[in-house]
Amino acid sequence: MxxxxxxxxxxxxxxxxxxxxxxxxxxxxxxTLIWLLLFFLGLEVGANETVIRxxxxxxxxxFLLAFAATLGSVIFAGLLWMTVRSKSVSK
Amino acid sequence: xxxSLIILSFFATGLLLGxxxxxxxxxxxxxxxFFVLCVLMFxxxxxxxxxxTSFHQFRNLNPRLIxxxxxxxxxxxxxxxxxxxxxxxxxMADCLAVGSGxxxxxxxxxxITQCKGIELGTIALxxxxxxxxxxxxxxxxxxxxxxxxxxxxxxxxxxMDTTFPIIVRTSGKDFAIVSIYQGFIMDFTxxxxxxxxxxx
Numbered sequence: 001m002x003x004x005x006x007x008x009x010x011x012x013x014x015x016x017x018x019x020x021x022x023x024x025x026x027x028x029x030x031x032t033l034i035w036l037l038l039f040f041l042g043l044e045v046g047a048n049e050t051v052i053r054x055x056x057x058x059x060x061x062x063f064l065l066a067f068a069a070t071l072g073s074v075i076f077a078g079l080l081w082m083t084v085r086s087k088s089v090s091k
Numbered sequence: 092x093x094x095s096l097i098i099l100s101f102f103a104t105g106l107l108l109g110x111x112x113x114x115x116x117x118x119x120x121x122x123x124x125f126f127v128l129c130v131l132m133f134x135x136x137x138x139x140x141x142x143x144t145s146f147h148q149f150r151n152l153n154p155r156l157i158x159x160x161x162x163x164x165x166x167x168x169x170x171x172x173x174x175x176x177x178x179x180x181x182x183m184a185d186c187l188a189v190g191s192g193x194x195x196x197x198x199x200x201x202x203i204t205q206c207k208g209i210e211l212g213t214i215a216l217x218x219x220x221x222x223x224x225x226x227x228x229x230x231x232x233x234x235x236x237x238x239x240x241x242x243x244x245x246x247x248x249x250x251m252d253t254t255f256p257i258i259v260r261t262s263g264k265d266f267a268i269v270s271i272y273q274g275f276i277m278d279f280t281x282x283x284x285x286x287x288x289x290x291x
Contacts, residue, residue: 034098038102042105048209072168081238
């Protein structure tokens with residue numbers, strides 16, 4: 001997996017070296033590759049009968065994780081909001 | 092929103108073709124998607140390195156708001172760790188890997204599928220899509236009860252693109268730069284955190 005990170009870091013260096021050129025096509029390339037990979041992921045999921053049979057259960061687990069992650073970050077946002085606001089009020 | 096629907100439809104098309112075996116999945120070796128993933132990450136890197144102006148924009152930010160992405164990360168981890176005690180068949184590291192997608196479902200699900208298999212990858216995809224949908228649907232409610240930073244933290248890595256319009260509408264234009272800053276930082280950290288938790 002660290003090959004993947006190495007690819008990204010190489011990309012950052014290359015992108016920085018060519019920073020005077022606006023590489024606009026890169027955003028289209030990223031989008032196309034994401035489409036391709038999610039199509040692949042769909043194929044793999046669809047062909048995998050155990051995953052398809054469990055799809056409802058996986059969806060339920062996904063829902064719990066999404067709900068808790070959203071709620072947790074919203075609460076922490078509230079904590080930061082209180083300190084930011086109390087500071088501006090005291091000014 | 093339209094962009095997310097297009098992305099989803101690619102997944103759904105693959106799903107249907109896979110279920111009904113219209114496409115020989117055997118053709119799709121492990122190496123093909125891994126190679127495409129490496130090219131994708133290289134391109135993501137280029138897009139970050141190619142745009143150093145983004146860094147300069149963030150100078151006129153309220154210094155306390157620099158900590159906003161950290162709040163997003165800590166809040167998400169706390170929530171996900173609590174849930175991991177209820178999900179007996181998932182380890183805490185698995186749950187943290189899913190949570191560390193921060194709504195960036197395309198990249199996180201692909202990375203997790205490569206590392207941890209297709210089951211957790213599917214959970215990552217669904218879970219991070221739901222996070223984006225929650226933010227789009229409940230942003231006004233979040234502002235009302237948790238303040239104007241709440242939808243930005245909830246949006247995670249999506250606050251620069253898909254959830255940006257709703258954040259500007261509910262939190263106000265003053266929070267546009269904060270929102271872009273948060274999205275930029277989170278986009279950058281997702282690959283690192285997800286691969287880290289996958290390797291545990």
